[in-house]
Amino acid sequence: xxxxxxxxxxxxxxxxxxxxxxxxxxxxxxxxxxxxxxxxxxxxxxxxxxxxxxxxxxxxxxxxxxxxxxxxxxxxxxxxxxxxxxxxxxxxxxxxxxxxxxxxxxxxxxxxxxxxxxxxxxxxxxxxxxxxxxxxxxxxxxxxxxxxxxxxxxxxxxxxxxxxxxxxxxxxxxxxxxxxxxxxxxxxxxxxxxxxxxxx
Amino acid sequence: xxxxxxxxxxxxxxxxxxxxxxxxxxxxxxxxxxxxxxxxxxxxxxxxxxxxxxxxxxxxxxxxxxxxxxxxxxxxxxxxxxxxxxxxxxxxxxxxxxxxxxxxxxxxxxxxxxxxxxxxxxxxxxxxxxxxxxxxxxxxxxxxxxxxxxxxxxxxxxxxxxxxxxxxxxxxxxxxxxxxxxxxxxxxxxxxxxxxxxxxxxxxxxxxxxxxxxxxxxxxxxxxxxxxxxxxxxxxxxxxxxxxxxxxxxxxxxxxxxxxxxxxxxxxxxxxxxxxxxxxxxxxxxxxxxxxxxxxxxxxxxxxxxxxxxxxxxxxxxxxxxxxxxxxxxxxxxxxxxxxxxxxxxxxxxxxxxxxxxxxxxxxxxxxxxxxxxxxxxxxxxxxxxxxxxxxxxxxxxxxxxxxxxxxxxxxxxxxxxxxxxxxxxxxxxxxxxxxxxxxxxxxxxxxxxxxxxxxxxxxxxxxxxxx
Ligand code: SF4
Numbered sequence: 001x002x003x004x005x006x007x008x009x010x011x012x013x014x015x016x017x018x019x020x021x022x023x024x025x026x027x028x029x030x031x032x033x034x035x036x037x038x039x040x041x042x043x044x045x046x047x048x049x050x051x052x053x054x055x056x057x058x059x060x061x062x063x064x065x066x067x068x069x070x071x072x073x074x075x076x077x078x079x080x081x082x083x084x085x086x087x088x089x090x091x092x093x094x095x096x097x098x099x100x101x102x103x104x105x106x107x108x109x110x111x112x113x114x115x116x117x118x119x120x121x122x123x124x125x126x127x128x129x130x131x132x133x134x135x136x137x138x139x140x141x142x143x144x145x146x147x148x149x150x151x152x153x154x155x156x157x158x159x160x161x162x163x164x165x166x167x168x169x170x171x172x173x174x175x176x177x178x179x180x181x182x183x184x185x186x187x188x189x190x191x192x193x194x195x196x197x198x199x200x
Numbered sequence: 201x202x203x204x205x206x207x208x209x210x211x212x213x214x215x216x217x218x219x220x221x222x223x224x225x226x227x228x229x230x231x232x233x234x235x236x237x238x239x240x241x242x243x244x245x246x247x248x249x250x251x252x253x254x255x256x257x258x259x260x261x262x263x264x265x266x267x268x269x270x271x272x273x274x275x276x277x278x279x280x281x282x283x284x285x286x287x288x289x290x291x292x293x294x295x296x297x298x299x300x301x302x303x304x305x306x307x308x309x310x311x312x313x314x315x316x317x318x319x320x321x322x323x324x325x326x327x328x329x330x331x332x333x334x335x336x337x338x339x340x341x342x343x344x345x346x347x348x349x350x351x352x353x354x355x356x357x358x359x360x361x362x363x364x365x366x367x368x369x370x371x372x373x374x375x376x377x378x379x380x381x382x383x384x385x386x387x388x389x390x391x392x393x394x395x396x397x398x399x400x401x402x403x404x405x406x407x408x409x410x411x412x413x414x415x416x417x418x419x420x421x422x423x424x425x426x427x428x429x430x431x432x433x434x435x436x437x438x439x440x441x442x443x444x445x446x447x448x449x450x451x452x453x454x455x456x457x458x459x460x461x462x463x464x465x466x467x468x469x470x471x472x473x474x475x476x477x478x479x480x481x482x483x484x485x486x487x488x489x490x491x492x493x494x495x496x497x498x499x500x501x502x503x504x505x506x507x508x509x510x511x512x513x514x515x516x517x518x519x520x521x522x523x524x525x526x527x528x529x530x531x532x533x534x535x536x537x538x539x540x541x542x543x544x545x546x547x548x549x550x551x552x553x554x555x556x557x558x559x560x561x562x563x564x565x566x567x568x569x570x571x572x573x574x575x576x577x578x579x580x581x582x583x584x585x586x587x588x589x590x591x592x593x594x595x596x597x598x599x600x601x602x603x604x605x606x607x608x609x610x611x612x613x614x615x616x617x618x619x620x621x622x623x624x625x626x627x628x629x630x631x632x633x634x635x636x637x638x639x640x641x642x643x644x645x646x647x648x649x650x651x652x653x654x655x656x657x658x659x660x661x662x663x664x665x666x667x668x
Contacts, residue, residue: 017520018396018496022634027615031268031282033242033289045636070516071397074430075634076613077332078240079348100366100401100432101332105348157364159225170350171251174358177220177228181360184219184230 001110003167006138007091009064012054013128019068020075021102025084038080039087055088065092065135067128069121072113073102082109092137094144096121107160108170112139114154139165206471209437210368210403213343213468217326219360229363232325234355235311236263236299238290239615240330244353245293255297256359262320263294264302266310268615271578271605276304283616297356309581309607312336312549316420317583319449323438323465328355333549333631335426338435339419340442341468343403345433366432367477369402373410375485380665382559383418384551384629384648386410387425388490390482392500400430402478405470410484411436416445417555424550425631428497437469489663492633492646493536494524499633503537503651503663527635528625528643537661539645543626544575544602544656545638546649548612551629552580554587556649561593563653563667564600570659575602576618578610602656614639627655 029041046053054060066085072095073081082105085093092112106113114137116124127133136145139161144152162168174181207215221227241263248255255261268283269275278284294301302308307318311329315321315337323341328334330352337344347361354361373386391398404426411419419436426434443462446452453461488502499521501508509532513521525532530539546552546560557579569575577597579585585607588594597604610618612630619639620626626644629652633644645661654664 015519016523017516020496020634022613022632022637026636026640027613028640030239030615031280031286033286034246035243045640048640071400071430074396075332075632077330077346077348079243079330079350082348097397097400099397099430101346101348105350108348108350170362171247171253171354171357174228174354174360174362177360178358180220181228181230181358185359188216188230 001108001167001169004091004110004112004164005140006136007064008134008136009091010060010062011065011067011124011128011133011135012060012063013067013125014054015069015125015129017070018074019072021073021078021081022075024073024081025078030078030080035083036087038084039089042084042088059132064090065094065137066090067121067124068093068095069125070096072098074099077101077105079105079109082106082111086111094121094124107163110164110167112137112164114144116144116152116154120152206474208368208405208470208474208476209341209435209468210343210405211474213324213326214365226362226364229361230326231328231355231359231361232260233315233320233327234261234352235315235327235329235334236261236290236352237267237311237329237331238265238286239267240349241293241352242286242289243349244330244356247350247353248356251357253357255299255356258297258299260359261299262302262315263290263299264308264311264314265290265304266308267609267613269608270616271608271610271618273606275606280616305582307582309583310549310552310609312424313553313580313584316340316416317449317581319446319452322446322452322461323442324468328361332427333424335431335434336420336424336549338423338426338433339416340446341435341438341465343433343435346427367402369399369404369431369478369480370476371404371406372408372479372481373406374408374481374483375410376413377410377484378487378665379668380650380663381484381487381489382648382650383414383421385487385490386482386484387422388492388497388500388646389487390480391425391429391497392490393482394429394480396429396496396498398429398498399426402431404431404434405476406434406436412439414441415555416441417553420553421550425497428631438465489648489651489665491536491627491651491661492644493528493530494521495527495633495635496524497631497633497646499524500646501536503661506533506535507531509533537663539661540625541573541627541645541655541660542624543620544569544573544652545578545611545626545628545630546652547576547578547580547610548630549580550631551649552578552584554584556629557584557588557593558591560649560653561596563650563664564602564657565596567600567657569601569656572659573656575656576605576611577602578605579607581607611638613637614642620644627652627661
């Protein structure tokens with residue numbers, strides 16, 4: 001996983017709530033067995049239907065921050081949604097809230113999800129739709145900064161923040177507790193529920 | 201408010217599976233069973249390979265193919281090159297790592313249908329799968345939730361996950377169902393009430409008279425859709441209905457183990473007066489069948505009602521609702537019953553089990569579907585299909601003009617050839633009505649299998665009450 005400390009980049013606003021993972025990457029593109037190549041089909045259906053959809057507009061070509069309304073990433077557990085956003089060049093998504101599984105999938109791929117209060121998101125959305133908006137996302141300081149010096153504080157799950165700042169993988173963390181896990185398994189085996197295949 | 205030593209079933213299962221939790225970190229959490237399918241596993245196996253890690257314990261895994269496979273008779277032949285590689289990749293991985301695999305003609309089916317059928321899903325277990333509808337297994341009093349592909353890799357390699365403890369929520373279904381109203385209507389009513397983010401971050405425990413009276417299949421329908429209101433999982437305490445379902449299933453405990461298991465399972469029930477972070481009550485006595493009108497499962501109304509007027513909706517829902525109506529071509533304030541439909545779909549892990557298909561047969565018997573309607577009936581598993589044939593339901597379906605297909609996810613997500621054509625309207629027993637979910641440009645109305653069948657006969661959204 002890549003490290004992320006801070007980023008200054010252009011914002012692409014998508015003023016929609018409840019953006020679900022089917023919208024982010026439609027099911028027909030899920031047949032690949034790799035993590036690459038999903039970027040070109042990010043929001044495919046919305047892009048095909050609406051020439052004005054932000055991703056179709058050249059002015060957002062080099063945007064790396066996505067700004068959306070509320071409950072981003074609901075629906076299916078497909079991690080392909082995160083891979084699609086990352087491979088389309090986005091490193092940060094800002095929203096009023098995020099769906100659970102999407103949050104967890106993002107953390108594991110280093111996609112930074114910033115939750116800001118409703119009113120601030122509304123203001124930023126309005127601003128970004130009016131003229132070009134550049135923001136600095138500082139994960140270390142837990143701050144979003146505007147060019148004019150305005151600062152918005154945000155809270156990040158401390159453990160997730162630590163992992164993303166240092167590019168750490170969950171799997172190494174779990175493996176470091178190998179002995180504890182083995183010990184735990186042994187005691188748990190006394191429960192009748194423990195062995196699913198043993199009796200057949 | 202309960203005191204601190206009373207625990208809910210969720211608390212009990214949670215605590216008994218935490219290996220270690222360092223202050224401020226997520227818990228290292230043990231997983232008892234992981235279900236695997238073709239779409240969300242390939243990249244996880246690849247990670248394992250890259251890191252040179254073995255599979256931790258293949259006896260705690262079960263794999264099958266369901267999402268991207270065809271449901272036509274000659275399903276061995278997959279025309280979509282990418283889907284073919286995906287299925288073949290899973291076959292190879294299962295062989296390589298010695299993972300139990302239910303291939304075609306070997307008990308294949310939708311992951312969430314075959315786990316319970318085989319008796320693998322048991323009370324008190326922690327169950328995960330790279331699929332958000334893993335919450336289905338909660339019907340057995342298991343803590344079951346969907347995970348992403350990275351996490352599939354973690355479980356493959358370590359048998360564990362890193363987990364933040366969710367909050368708890370109690371949903372009580374009070375009263376009794378009217379005739380023609382089912383578990384699907386109850387869960388749609390809940391999602392309609394609390395909204396699609398209404399249970400974000402929570403594990404729901406379903407309780408109440410109506411839950412006690414439900415069969416396991418109905419309970420699975422309820423738990424299945426927990427994710428549609430954002431819940432991490434949904435579960436129901438095991439009781440004699442649960443035990444009766446599990447008894448003598450292939451992987452259920454046998455003999456002396458069985459009585460020990462029952463004793464343990466009974467201890468899982470939530471303690472009296474235990475505390476939940478949130479409680480919701482749904483009254484079923486007056487509930488009519490429920491259908492969706494929009495493009496998320498929370499946009500649901502009773503079939504006797506009209507599509508909401510935008511002016512009557514809260515500000516936060518205005519834009520979404522307007523876009524939804526534009527997509528579904530419905531006008532605010534019009535009656536939802538009578539909306540003409542082109543397609544009808546019965547299937548999915550929500551409503552593709554034998555009980556669902558019996559209900560559909562009961563409605564269809566002696567009728568023919570409307571000439572404008574195409575109806576797909578897709579059993580959730582090979583075992584369900586077998587049972588359909590034994591009970592001669594296939595004859596009823598054929599005489600009614602519906603197509604009985606081979607098992608799989610099919611039109612629930614339109615990843616294979618089964619798609620609702622652009623601009624066509626489908627009444628569906630599945631779980632998501634997102635834009636284009638059943639195929640690009642398709643319009644979906646979620647409903648119970650009974651409503652799907654009654655609507656297929658009439659060619660328009662119709663209450664099934666007259667058939668019961
Ligand atoms: S039937 Fe639908 S919801 Fe269930 S596992 Fe398949 S695609 Fe997912």
